[in-house]
Amino acid sequence: MLSIRQLSLTYADGTQALRDINLQLPHGMVGLLGPNGAGKSTLMRTLACLQTADKGDIQFNDIDVIKQPMALRQKLGYLPQYFGVYPHMSCRVLLQHMAILKGLNDKTSQKHQIDSLLELTNLTAVANKAVSTFSGGMRQRFGIAQALLGDPKLLIMDEPTAGLDPAERERLHSLLVNISQEKLILLSTHIVEDIENLCPYVALINEGQIVESGAVQQLLLPL
Ligand code: ADP
Numbered sequence: 001m002l003s004i005r006q007l008s009l010t011y012a013d014g015t016q017a018l019r020d021i022n023l024q025l026p027h028g029m030v031g032l033l034g035p036n037g038a039g040k041s042t043l044m045r046t047l048a049c050l051q052t053a054d055k056g057d058i059q060f061n062d063i064d065v066i067k068q069p070m071a072l073r074q075k076l077g078y079l080p081q082y083f084g085v086y087p088h089m090s091c092r093v094l095l096q097h098m099a100i101l102k103g104l105n106d107k108t109s110q111k112h113q114i115d116s117l118l119e120l121t122n123l124t125a126v127a128n129k130a131v132s133t134f135s136g137g138m139r140q141r142f143g144i145a146q147a148l149l150g151d152p153k154l155l156i157m158d159e160p161t162a163g164l165d166p167a168e169r170e171r172l173h174s175l176l177v178n179i180s181q182e183k184l185i186l187l188s189t190h191i192v193e194d195i196e197n198l199c200p201y202v203a204l205i206n207e208g209q210i211v212e213s214g215a216v217q218q219l220l221l222p223l
């Protein structure tokens with residue numbers, strides 16, 4: 001359970017990106033749906049401890065996220081919207097570097113984990129190719145593989161379907177459904193179909209405020 005209370009964040013230029021956000025999110029797939037500029041990225045970066053709120057509390061299970069960012073990081077996988085990493089390196093080598101950054105130092109279990117993530121994200125055949133040669137869908141799947149290193153209990157993904165064609169989006173959807181057990185997967189999107197196909201629970205955000213949240217059947221009724 002992720003619990004957000006009275007979270008507010010104003011940028012240096014005076015933009016109020018988050019205004020008194022209150023949210024209780026259950027495990028499973030949760031969608032954060034809102035138009036560009038609504039505050040999705042700001043909220044996700046704040047949840048991932050990459051940005052500091054002006055006020056408010058975030059609790060993930062027994063972790064006080066704002067007071068114990070290091071404790072959260074061990075349970076967190078994060079896919080930023082713009083994922084820039086030394087693209088000349090091969091997919092496998094990049095994952096090895098990222099595994100070390102996550103503290104996965106044991107070579108045998110590291111290899112085992114990387115092999116199974118490559119398999120899961122369907123990248124085994126291209127594991128030794130440079131990420132710079134990857135298509136948008138392959139890059140996105142690589143981004144998911146790196147976010148899943150260390151088996152995080154909280155997975156935050158900022159617009160993971162951005163730039164994907166329908167077939168790639170479908171593949172990504174199946175992958176996410178398969179890994180969603182025992183995790184809270186929060187994904188942001190401005191595409192309503194992503195939510196309908198994928199997320200039983202949704203929060204609608206606009207102008208830095210949560211407009212509504214709840215079970216998707218109750219919020220996204222057909223007109
Ligand atoms: P979304 O992800 O929903 O598009 P963002 O969180 O990126 O929304 O942005 C929320 C608001 O904050 C927007 O008005 C955006 O222009 C503004 N914003 C985002 N980042 C910054 C920043 N670093 N400095 C100032 N304003 C920002």
Ligand code: ADP
Pocket residue numbers: 036037041042081
């Ligand atoms: P997103 O919607 O995912 O935040 P944006 O294109 O709005 O993507 O933002 C891309 C980057 O630019 C982010 O790092 C964001 O913080 C920054 N940014 C967005 N709006 C502003 C702004 N008004 N002033 C300064 N930086 C901004």
